[in-house]
Amino acid sequence: MRRFTQWRIQILFIITLFIGGIIIARLFSLQILKYNFYSASAQNQHQLYQKLFPKRGGIFIQDLKSKEYLPLATNKEFQQVYAVPKLILQEKREEIARQLSPLLDLDEEIILNRINKPEDPYEPLKHKVDEDLAQQIQSLKIKGIELVKETWRYYPAGSLASHLVGFVGLKDEMEIGQYGLEGYYEEKLKGAAGFLEGWKDILGYLIPAAAQKTQPAQDGSDLILTIDQNIQFKAEKELEEVIKKWSADEGTIIVMEPKSGAIRALANWPNFNPNEYFKVEDINVFLNSSIQKIYEPGSVFKPITMAAGLNQGLINPQTAYEDLGYVKIKNSIIRNAADRSYGVSTMTNVLENSINTGAVFVQQKMSHEAFRQYVEDFGFDRPTGIDLTGEIGGDISNLSENRDINFATASFGQGVAITPLELITALAAVANQGKVMRPFAVEKIIEPNGQEIITEPQIVKEVIYPKTAVQLTRMLISTIENSYDRKAQVKGYDVAGKTGTAQVPNLESGGYSDKTIHTFVGFAPAFDPKFIVLIKIDNPKGIRFASDSITPVFRRLAEYMFNYFEIPPK
Amino acid sequence: MSFFYLIQTNGVVSKTYQIRQEKQRLEKLRAEKSTLEIEAARLQSPANLGEIAKTLGMEEAVKVVYLKEKGAVAIKK
Numbered sequence: 001m002r003r004f005t006q007w008r009i010q011i012l013f014i015i016t017l018f019i020g021g022i023i024i025a026r027l028f029s030l031q032i033l034k035y036n037f038y039s040a041s042a043q044n045q046h047q048l049y050q051k052l053f054p055k056r057g058g059i060f061i062q063d064l065k066s067k068e069y070l071p072l073a074t075n076k077e078f079q080q081v082y083a084v085p086k087l088i089l090q091e092k093r094e095e096i097a098r099q100l101s102p103l104l105d106l107d108e109e110i111i112l113n114r115i116n117k118p119e120d121p122y123e124p125l126k127h128k129v130d131e132d133l134a135q136q137i138q139s140l141k142i143k144g145i146e147l148v149k150e151t152w153r154y155y156p157a158g159s160l161a162s163h164l165v166g167f168v169g170l171k172d173e174m175e176i177g178q179y180g181l182e183g184y185y186e187e188k189l190k191g192a193a194g195f196l197e198g199w200k201d202i203l204g205y206l207i208p209a210a211a212q213k214t215q216p217a218q219d220g221s222d223l224i225l226t227i228d229q230n231i232q233f234k235a236e237k238e239l240e241e242v243i244k245k246w247s248a249d250e251g252t253i254i255v256m257e258p259k260s261g262a263i264r265a266l267a268n269w270p271n272f273n274p275n276e277y278f279k280v281e282d283i284n285v286f287l288n289s290s291i292q293k294i295y296e297p298g299s300v301f302k303p304i305t306m307a308a309g310l311n312q313g314l315i316n317p318q319t320a321y322e323d324l325g326y327v328k329i330k331n332s333i334i335r336n337a338a339d340r341s342y343g344v345s346t347m348t349n350v351l352e353n354s355i356n357t358g359a360v361f362v363q364q365k366m367s368h369e370a371f372r373q374y375v376e377d378f379g380f381d382r383p384t385g386i387d388l389t390g391e392i393g394g395d396i397s398n399l400s401e402n403r404d405i406n407f408a409t410a411s412f413g414q415g416v417a418i419t420p421l422e423l424i425t426a427l428a429a430v431a432n433q434g435k436v437m438r439p440f441a442v443e444k445i446i447e448p449n450g451q452e453i454i455t456e457p458q459i460v461k462e463v464i465y466p467k468t469a470v471q472l473t474r475m476l477i478s479t480i481e482n483s484y485d486r487k488a489q490v491k492g493y494d495v496a497g498k499t500g501t502a503q504v505p506n507l508e509s510g511g512y513s514d515k516t517i518h519t520f521v522g523f524a525p526a527f528d529p530k531f532i533v534l535i536k537i538d539n540p541k542g543i544r545f546a547s548d549s550i551t552p553v554f555r556r557l558a559e560y561m562f563n564y565f566e567i568p569p570k
Numbered sequence: 571m572s573f574f575y576l577i578q579t580n581g582v583v584s585k586t587y588q589i590r591q592e593k594q595r596l597e598k599l600r601a602e603k604s605t606l607e608i609e610a611a612r613l614q615s616p617a618n619l620g621e622i623a624k625t626l627g628m629e630e631a632v633k634v635v636y637l638k639e640k641g642a643v644a645i646k647k
Contacts, residue, residue, distance in 0.1 A: 070611045071607060071608060074607075074608060075604070076604065076605070076608060077601050077605070154608065156608045156611045157611070157612075157615055157617075160615070160617070205590060207586070229615070230616050233615075233616035233617065562634075563631070563634045566634075
């Protein structure tokens with residue numbers, strides 16, 4: 001009996017030891033081997049870590065008349081429609097796809113593919129759904145179709161100033177500013193993300209009394225533009241009309257304040273709606289042709305040659321020479337437009353009648369080095385430094401070769417390629433007593449703490465004497481009043497300006513094609529200018545000269561701005 | 571002590587929920603303000619004003635007349 005009892009005790013001891021061993025092994029597994037896993041899991045249940053997203057800064061256009069700032073780029077709340085496929089009954093799927101297809105503007109098949117995943121907890125169906133449509137979808141009360149709020153970049157004015165603003169696109173699932181101001185000021189606009197670390201309650205909300213670490217998100221800065229919404233709108237409207245009228249391929253209008261370099265309008269055609277940038281098929285449309293494309297400007301370059309000659313004291317407005325209609329340089333012959341000859345002509349006549357041989361006459365009076373120096377000092381060999389993404393500088397490499405013919409053709413704008421912004425910036429110096437200003441599009445940056453960083457106008461170079469600038473301005477007024485450019489004249493006001501009808505180089509066979517680019521640059525009131533305007537259209541059909549195609553556009557824009565700025569006639 | 575602690579903790583929890591509700595209200599009002607600002611900008615845009623002017627049969631002012639005063643401009647009574 002005693003032996004039997006001892007045997008039972010031994011069995012019990014062994015069983016206890018075995019079970020104890022299992023428990024210890026399990027505890028070892030849970031507490032030691034899987035410590036990291038369970039520790040993290042427990043923390044997840046109680047701890048809260050939230051990334052705090054900053055609000056992207058806004059971009060505001062001005063209304064110089066009412067002194068108001070209006071949003072050109074802002075952040076807007078939309079709804080996202082998504083499906084929870086695991087909650088959707090199989091027999092309902094086709095019906096749901098049929099119901100949602102017309103509302104979401106998505107093929108039934110696409111919707112069906114997305115909701116046909118029985119284990120899937122989340123399938124996005126449509127972003128950027130507006131409030132009305134969201135309510136319509138909500139009223140259908142479909143089980144497994146949900147809505148959630150999301151913020152997207154929004155451009156209330158649609159395509160207005162699209163090349164200036166650019167857009168916010170996605171790169172590696174992150175929002176990033178592309179093109180224009182959105183690209184140039186990305187660092188300022190995007191702000192900095194923060195985080196929130198603490199303990200959460202049963203509903204998942206932060207418990208304020210518990211220990212926590214917070215680094216608040218820093219919102220982006222706001223940009224206040226120099227652009228006036230009314231002038232911008234007028235410029236875009238005029239540009240679209242003239243392009244359609246002459247079936248041109250593309251075009252540009254820039255309006256600048258010559259004394260400061262502030263851009264008041266910058267319009268390119270074709271443009272795009274930044275809210276729907278993904279619908280644009282040809283990405284070249286995103287290029288801002290005012291700063292990202294170069295072209296040979298033609299006769300509108302002649303005032304630069306004239307400025308160099310006047311400033312060097314080599315000529316004056318009355319200096320005369322005899323125009324034979326052509327000039328021979330070694331084996332090359334340079335002719336005037338339409339093979340015309342004007343006989344004895346003054347330098348003022350050279351601009352009035354846009355005489356190529358006259359420009360060559362001035363250029364030949366100075367050394368190659370001196371001419372090249374003026375071209376560089378006016379800023380044609382480098383970007384102007386405007387605060388927009390992707391600006392390129394002009395190509396004046398022809399002037400490095402020291403060939404007489406290259407300098408002769410450059411004197412009337414052939415063989416040198418420049419951007420429209422470089423051209424208007426250079427001619428603005430003539431309107432601004434010889435000072436080249438850096439063009440800029442942002443008047444001030446407002447930091448999240450309210451501090452304002454104001455852009456000060458910046459003189460890049462005093463390229464000609466004020467006296468030279470006045471002489472040249474008089475010659476350019478005469479050009480408007482006495483030449484075929486009379487269409488740009490506005491009664492009661494002094495307007496200075498020059499056209500250019502440039503031939504487009506034929507890249508395949510060499511030489512020049514039949515295509516032309518028409519440019520006009522004018523400023524007014526000439527001796528106290530409030531604005532300078534550049535108008536350019538590419539390859540207009542059925543019209544030969546810029547003096548006929550785009551000078552009326554300048555006149556209408558000038559009349560508009562005289563009224564807008566309340567500038568009385570002289 | 572424990573009783574006071576309990577009362578204080580209760581108070582904190584209650585205020586926390588109030589703050590949370592007010593924050594939600596603030597967010598809602600902010601979103602509404604932003605929507606209204608966007609709508610105001612749309613209404614004030616030249617494109618929209620042009621449309622309204624056209625609907626009302628208004629015409630563009632072609633010529634602006636500036637008055638020029640000679641001599642004193644104050645009226646003598």
